[in-house]
Amino acid sequence: xxxxxxxxxxxxxxxxxxxxxxxxxxxxxxxxxxxxxxxxxxxxxxxxxxxxxxxxxxxxxxxxxxxxxxxxxxxxxxxxxxxxxxxxxxxxxxxxxxxxxxxxxxxxxxxxxxxxxxxxxxxxxxxxxxxxxxxxxxxxxxxxxxxxxxxxxxxxxxxxxxxxxxxxxxxxxxxxxxxxxxxxxxxxxxxxxxxxxxxxxxxxxxxxxxxxxxxxxxxxxxxxxxxxxxxxxxxxxxxxxxxxxxxxxxxxxxxxxxxxxxxxxxxxxxxxxxxxxxxxxxxxxxxxxxxxxxxxxxxxxxxxxxxxxxxxxxxxxxxxxxxxxxxxxxxxxxxxxxxxxxxxxxxxxxxxxxxxxxxxxxxxxxxxxxxxxxxxxxxxxxxxxxxxxxxxxxxxxxxxxxxxxxxxxxxxxxxxx
Amino acid sequence: xxxxxxxxxxxxxxxxxxxxxxxxxxxxxxxxxxxxxxxxxxxxxxxxxxxxxxxxxxxxxxxxxxxxxxxxxxxxxxxxxxxxxxxxxxxxxxxxxxxxxxxxxxxxxxxxxxxxxxxxxxxxxxxxxxxxxxxxxxxxxxxxxxxxxxxxxxxxxxxxxxxxxxxxxxxxxxxxxxxxxxxxxxxxxxxxxxxxxxxxxxxxxxxxxxxxxxxxxxxxxxxxxxxxxxxxxxxxxxxxxxxxxxxxxxxxxxxxxxxxxxxxxxxxxxxxxxxxxxxxxxxxxxxxxxxxxxxxxxxxxxxxxxxxxxxxxxxxxxxxxxxxxxxxxxxxxxxxxxxxxxxxxxxxxxxxxxxxxxxxxxxxxxxxxxxxxxxxxxxxxxxxxxxxxxxxxxxxxxxxxxxxxxxxxxxxxxxxx
Numbered sequence: 001x002x003x004x005x006x007x008x009x010x011x012x013x014x015x016x017x018x019x020x021x022x023x024x025x026x027x028x029x030x031x032x033x034x035x036x037x038x039x040x041x042x043x044x045x046x047x048x049x050x051x052x053x054x055x056x057x058x059x060x061x062x063x064x065x066x067x068x069x070x071x072x073x074x075x076x077x078x079x080x081x082x083x084x085x086x087x088x089x090x091x092x093x094x095x096x097x098x099x100x101x102x103x104x105x106x107x108x109x110x111x112x113x114x115x116x117x118x119x120x121x122x123x124x125x126x127x128x129x130x131x132x133x134x135x136x137x138x139x140x141x142x143x144x145x146x147x148x149x150x151x152x153x154x155x156x157x158x159x160x161x162x163x164x165x166x167x168x169x170x171x172x173x174x175x176x177x178x179x180x181x182x183x184x185x186x187x188x189x190x191x192x193x194x195x196x197x198x199x200x201x202x203x204x205x206x207x208x209x210x211x212x213x214x215x216x217x218x219x220x221x222x223x224x225x226x227x228x229x230x231x232x233x234x235x236x237x238x239x240x241x242x243x244x245x246x247x248x249x250x251x252x253x254x255x256x257x258x259x260x261x262x263x264x265x266x267x268x269x270x271x272x273x274x275x276x277x278x279x280x281x282x283x284x285x286x287x288x289x290x291x292x293x294x295x296x297x298x299x300x301x302x303x304x305x306x307x308x309x310x311x312x313x314x315x316x317x318x319x320x321x322x323x324x325x326x327x328x329x330x331x332x333x334x335x336x337x338x339x340x341x342x343x344x345x346x347x348x349x350x351x352x353x354x355x356x357x358x359x360x361x362x363x364x365x366x367x368x369x370x371x372x373x374x375x376x377x378x379x380x381x382x383x384x385x386x387x388x389x390x391x392x393x394x395x396x397x398x399x400x401x402x403x404x405x406x407x408x409x410x411x412x413x414x415x416x417x
Numbered sequence: 418x419x420x421x422x423x424x425x426x427x428x429x430x431x432x433x434x435x436x437x438x439x440x441x442x443x444x445x446x447x448x449x450x451x452x453x454x455x456x457x458x459x460x461x462x463x464x465x466x467x468x469x470x471x472x473x474x475x476x477x478x479x480x481x482x483x484x485x486x487x488x489x490x491x492x493x494x495x496x497x498x499x500x501x502x503x504x505x506x507x508x509x510x511x512x513x514x515x516x517x518x519x520x521x522x523x524x525x526x527x528x529x530x531x532x533x534x535x536x537x538x539x540x541x542x543x544x545x546x547x548x549x550x551x552x553x554x555x556x557x558x559x560x561x562x563x564x565x566x567x568x569x570x571x572x573x574x575x576x577x578x579x580x581x582x583x584x585x586x587x588x589x590x591x592x593x594x595x596x597x598x599x600x601x602x603x604x605x606x607x608x609x610x611x612x613x614x615x616x617x618x619x620x621x622x623x624x625x626x627x628x629x630x631x632x633x634x635x636x637x638x639x640x641x642x643x644x645x646x647x648x649x650x651x652x653x654x655x656x657x658x659x660x661x662x663x664x665x666x667x668x669x670x671x672x673x674x675x676x677x678x679x680x681x682x683x684x685x686x687x688x689x690x691x692x693x694x695x696x697x698x699x700x701x702x703x704x705x706x707x708x709x710x711x712x713x714x715x716x717x718x719x720x721x722x723x724x725x726x727x728x729x730x731x732x733x734x735x736x737x738x739x740x741x742x743x744x745x746x747x748x749x750x751x752x753x754x755x756x757x758x759x760x761x762x763x764x765x766x767x768x769x770x771x772x773x774x775x776x777x778x779x780x781x782x783x784x785x786x787x788x789x790x791x792x793x794x795x796x797x798x799x800x801x802x803x804x805x806x807x808x809x810x811x812x813x814x815x816x817x818x819x820x821x822x823x824x825x826x827x828x829x830x831x832x833x834x
Binding site: 067068069071072074075076077104105107108112270271273296299301302303309310312313314317320322323359364366367368371372375376379380381403406407411413414417 | 727
């Protein structure tokens with residue numbers, strides 16, 4: 001056994017909690033869970049007294065390099081923010097800046113307990129380069145969009161697939177992608193779906209983020225974004241659909257039937273005044289709902305703890321999401337969206353684990369571990385992040401990323417905007 | 418000069434930012450702000466490179482001892498939570514437990530940048546004892562409520578006033594209080610208002626937290642809670658009215674005319690499914706709007722950074738609160754609610770200051786200090802908290818509270834529930 005966590009309070013499937021637990025890790029997998037010392041001697045022991053061991057969090061919709069635009073444009077709606085501020089700024093980005101912004105983002109993710117991300121951006125091979133170095137898991141895509149030649153995009157995607165799809169035993173996977181209905185056209189959707197089908201890929205898109213998107217789509221096609229995507233075969237592969245704020249009951253039926261994942265991005269959706277997704281309606285309708293931060297330019301954090309709490313408190317009421325439900329969105333459902341054997345502390349699952357220090361005033365006393373994890377913990381309470389059994393972060397130290405160099409480069413990069 | 422902050426990025430009034438600033442503190446007041454080294458030599462120098470110096474935050478509505486009930490009952494509405502879970506649990510509290518719970522809460526407050534709180538609870542002299550030791554500022558009250566004999570409450574209040582009103586040069590003040598319209602009666606309101614008028618006190622109450630409270634009050638009195646309070650003279654003194662979720666335009670006019678403060682508690686109001694207060698309507702109507710966390714049993718944090726961000730993203734739209742607006746709620750408007758010369762980095766104001774370490778991945782790059790302070794910073798980024806020129810917390814160490822003892826006592830205390 002490579003590593004043994006000792007004396008931890010372990011968060012097991014279905015929000016069960018095992019106190020004074022031993023959790024063993026071998027060859028990147030969870031191999032032991034119990035309250036007895038396992039027979040096999042461990043290579044290393046991690047003491048967990050006063051600490052909670054939880055499944056690592058899965059951020060199923062983000063744009064990592066947008067950390068470089070954190071705080072660049074705030075307090076406006078999506079349309080203004082995107083077309084008047086973000087798109088012009090993004091024109092100035094280079095491959096090297098995207099790489100730097102990605103490393104900066106990955107430090108934030110790893111330090112706040114995220115073990116896997118689904119990223120959508122351009123210069124995606126430079127995002128992949130950062131992900132490869134960092135040790136985090138990722139589903140990555142370069143979206144098809146605009147009036148651009150989709151044959152060029154398909155060629156680029158195939159190149160990215162050749163370079164990174166399946167890298168490091170599947171730690172990195174490449175998804176197909178359409179940016180959004182309102183930024184592309186049917187020919188592009190069909191090309192992306194074809195790419196996905198022919199290469200066995202999942203597909204990542206933005207869906208029904210704003211009421212304007214919904215209304216203009218209905219005017220243009222006589223169908224909602226989900227319905228028009230479905231008509232053009234986009235849902236013939238497993239889709240991760242970000243936002244899903246303005247979807248109809250019929251859209252929910254489409255997503256459920258096609259096995260798609262809706263990614264709830266509550267902070268970004270509120271901040272850009274897009275609205276609040278009907279999380280419980282989607283879950284009841286059979287949709288896999290996961291959780292994402294969106295990019296740091298519209299959040300302005302990549303802290304999944306903040307996202308869990310916001311999701312839970314926004315979905316209070318007669319049929320509340322609850323703390324356990326929010327945790328499920330950020331773990332089990334996220335892993336499902338990415339098609340990974342992760343998101344649970346269970347034997348045979350990937351050792352994607354986080355340890356949180358609960359010996360702090362804001363986490364005491366501890367009546368209910370799951371409640372405290374979702375409603376009281378912050379990303380900064382994470383003291384260890386492990387992916388596939390490898391420790392990436394421990395007690396404030398990044399073990400795979402040169403913190404000082406990246407902070408320096410990111411500071412310089414921001415001056416170009 | 419007692420203390421000089423050097424090389425800080427200082428957040429000045431109206432969200433102005435002064436880089437490479439010197440800020441001097443003497444005898445508990447801010448005495449110097451500039452980019453030149455002041456002539457007078459300081460007693461101590463605090464280096465601020467890479468750090469942001471901001472006004473300390475004012476939490477204008479909380480119940481400090483309820484930290485002991487953090488995570489005790491979640492995922493239900495206010496009525497169920499309060500009457501079926503919280504009130505029965507509170508029956509078990511003792512003076513000593515209230516003291517312990519208050520110290521636990523104050524550690525959380527101080528470590529996350531809060532310099533002053535408005536607290537409402539029972540055994541309030543034990544809350545005051547904790548506040549006195551901690552060095553934080555506080556407006557404290559023991560609410561009048563129920564069918565209880567208000568003469569007893571008045572006598573108790575006068576005793577509390579004698580003990581603590583004006584303590585340590587006004588660091589502690591005692592407010593009069595009515596718990597809420599739905600938990601009391603006109604005779605009690607009048608007694609509380611009389612107590613306030615006769616002793617020159619402010620008054621703290623809960624107001625229109627839920628739609629049920631509003632509806633039942635209208636049925637009972639033919640008036641909204643604000644209107645019926647006004648009829649009975651409650652607003653004849655400066656009032657801090659917590660929640661104000663379900664208030665009418667006429668209520669807004671009453672609050673504005675009477676110079677009352679509405680305390681926005683966005684996290685607690687969402688978590689208990691009470692709704693979202695119309696912050697911008699109240700501000701436009703001339704009401705002083707401040708910010709509070711409510712108690713840790715309904716939040717479940719006392720982190721004002723979380724509260725600022727939630728307030729700002731909930732009030733996006735055509736007339737957004739904005740980051741600067743949220744900061745104002747948590748500083749200037751909070752100090753105004755408490756009647757204090759605090760909440761601003763300005764010469765002559767109380768030296769209630771917080772220093773934040775911005776040399777962290779989630780706070781870089783720094784395009785906009787105010788945006789990053791509100792949208793990206795967490796309470797855990799605070800590395801120094803100063804009240805009246807005295808440092809209460811620095812680099813994780815509490816200088817006035819015995820952290821280990823309080824955590825131990827709080828853990829024991831939780832076992833009684």
